[in-house]
Amino acid sequence: MSSPMLLLLLLLCFILCFSPSSQIILLPLTHSISNTQFNSTHHLLKSTSTRSIKRFHHQHNNNHHQPQVSLPLSPGSDYTLSFNLGSHPPQLITLYMDTGSDLVWFPCSPFECILCEGKPQTTKPANITKAHSVSCQSPACSASHATLSSSDLCAISRCPLDFIETSDCSSFSCPPFYYAYGDGSFVANLYRHTLSLSSLLLHNFTFGCAHTALAEPTGVAGFGRGLLSLPAQLSTLSPHLGNRFSYCLVSHSFDSDRVRQPSPLILGRYDTTAGEDIEFAYTSMLSNPKHPYYYCVGLAGISVGKKTVPAPEILKRVDEKGNGGMVVDSGTTFTMLPEIFYNAVVAEFDKRVGRVHKRASEIETKTGLAPCYYLNGFSQIPTMTLHFVGNSSGVVLPRKNYFYEFLDGGDEKTRKGKVGCMMLMNGGDETELDGGPGATLGNYQQQGFEVVYDLEKERVGFAKKECALLWDSLNSEKN
Template identity: 85%
Template sequence: MASSSPIIFFLCFILCFSLSSQIILLPLTHSISKTQFNTTHHLLKSISTRSSTRFHHQHHSHNHNKNQIYLPLSPGSDYTLSFNLGSNPSQLITLYMDTGSDLVWFPCSPFECILCEGKPQTTKPANITKAHSVSCQSPACSASHSTMSSSDLCAISRCPLDFIETSDCSSFSCPPFYYAYGDGSFVANLYRHTLSLSSLHLHNFTFGCAHTALAEPTGVAGFGRGILSLPAQLATLSPSLGNRFSYCLVSHSFDGDRVRRPSPLILGHYESTGESVEFVYTSMLSNPKHPYFYCVGLAGISVGKRTVPAPDNLKRVDGKGNGGMVVDSGTTFTMLPDSFYNSVVTEFDNRVGRVHKRASEIEAKTGIGPCYYLNGLSQIPVLKLHFVGNNSDVVLPRKNYFYEFMDGGDGVRKKGKVGCMMLMNGGDETELDGGPGATLGNYQQQGFEVVYDLEKQRVGFAKRQCALLWDSLNGDKN
């Protein structure tokens, strides 16, 4: 086992660092652009399918072997962040930032990916040596194997019985573990190395190194509520940096020019200068089955002046892990259970459908809806999310739930404007057993600073101009 003196030295360094610089500011880059798709229909269909796949995979983990961990991630989670691994020479690693999973992992050399043709690979496989492997006795090893005991893991690693009995297996590595996704999987080993975020260096950072993967060429920076997540590991060294993080997603609406602006990811707490910002907070709910989720309660959604109450299971999480709404950076579109979704759509269509004709063929092509042909000025009702708690209402800007684009001009139909509601049907409630009742996607989070306050166990939302927030925070640091 490593001696404790370097850790104590580093802890002092981190604390000293955090006093002089309260936050770590990192740019999030949007990974989706129109250049990857030949039509807007194709783009929307791809994203709606991926949002649905990810949501439904959140409910199937209870069917699997307890020694395997099944993450609720479907590849291509929209926003990426970069950091450096090691010191000489350092390797730039670019991963999807994901609040719905709790492990940092990436491909390592040699790396073989089966059925990965045409899938984006954001980072080159890293070079890691055995010297950085994690012991089978480590709590991190147990966490990566779904809390298997270290004795079992050391036995799997062929540590002799007398060594296991005397807790002397530190030289035996943590055995490989298996993760499965909605449409991909990988096998990885645990390693420790220096991870550099901006000017901060995290020694002994634990991560997964995958040498083989199925349909999953890109790694993930897990920001969920688990001991292996990036914020959790940061919090053990510097609580002020790790116990609170926020991001502010630049409104993109799939516009290539907007996508190029960085979205700020802020680790730690900062005092807002200039504009006064009011956060709306709602409490985090604990989920015994999926402890890494950021679950909150949703009480209802207003369409115009009419409030559609949410079913009871969206307001709380039961003992089996059912219910609640997951706030998720890795799902694009918000997913709602079938009956609730239909009630919201009926209310929306009662107002919009009176003025605009339904575009059902667009709905079939994109996987989202309802869609309408827009002629002249479009009167679209305001959507408001009512979270559980006092004064926990969030009014969505129109562009966060109604996407307008040009359709036609292809010789079949003349060119015209179409608009679609950007919430999705998550399916029948009876099929959502064993997981969240709904997901708040990142498309609905655009233009808000979303704060995850782990100390006070709450999630907050504040309307912001995210590009300006990046400029002001980046200016403060320079």
């Protein structure tokens, strides 16, 4: 066969084998809401708002001797993904998907969890052998311990000094590492095994294997900007898959019927058309020297109706100590704002809603959310828009993303009445938010948007989408 003909055949094969739809890995995200765990809407909202606050403040209380993995939330507020580990036989692993951390970890057999009664476990403890352990000399081992060099780690693993000096400690395993949460912790070992994502096999995938935990019975698939995150490890095998991912969270508003629909998690780029940059509202990622695994962006302000409340300087940039910016986080439920800014947004919101609807202070106490109102007749709620730095158009939130309406009462004393609460939260005094983000953009506010993390161009994008339809469209293309 002549060279021109061979070249033409190779080109045709490339076009057929690498169409836009075949360049992605499509995975379903499942919402972990559980009707059996919450005896009322108040209980669900209070649990979720409390965990959102704990997670946000844990980002600032972490010290340098405790590498931070972000805090998994309680059921009713997290999205999970599943994959297979190993092949003889494959073990199904189901974890929380979290852009706020950079480690994949899960329980391994034997597994002991202290104070875990009543907490769901998304996956059975995996069976891992020491044959899959990671060397104390590996960069992955240093990454899991954050502050220790490979020589220190090999010494802890009892590698002899002459072996350390000659860099011959490869047979000595990475020592266990400790992670602390806002209300729990675990000790884990580092292992490597084959991971199956759809049709893709990731050999020597590195993960944490926890044998003991305190109040944390489930694991996390970290998607943050770190060496051990799932996208980072994926990019070593296939850069076009690891350098860009997105998800589109099906709008749920704590509706158990709707959350049964899968939310698409898309690894890679499925649309290479020129119109994409017009469709998405992009803002640049900000570098955070203290928390390099966060996806930080700058928030310029929030509009309530036609009035824009300017954000404080702490939200527009990140300083050399790691203070400031807004973290885009799939693992936090409700958006957290510094107190003065939050109060200014609430004042603008209440100015419009409070003149029509009576404030429901007892609902605020029961749910941990504010402001809340009794909604008699047609509710008049102003629009809300997020203005990111460098994005002049702003991201207009659907009403259900920032104002949740539900029926209250129905007991012997009161009849059922409609109430509604604003779903942004007070993150506390900004002067106390030292060494961490100034705000967090929670997954509740991200519903109904495709959120793109473009690591190559270092930007985050938002586009309003029908997420269930996007899943159906991409899934049909893949099949």
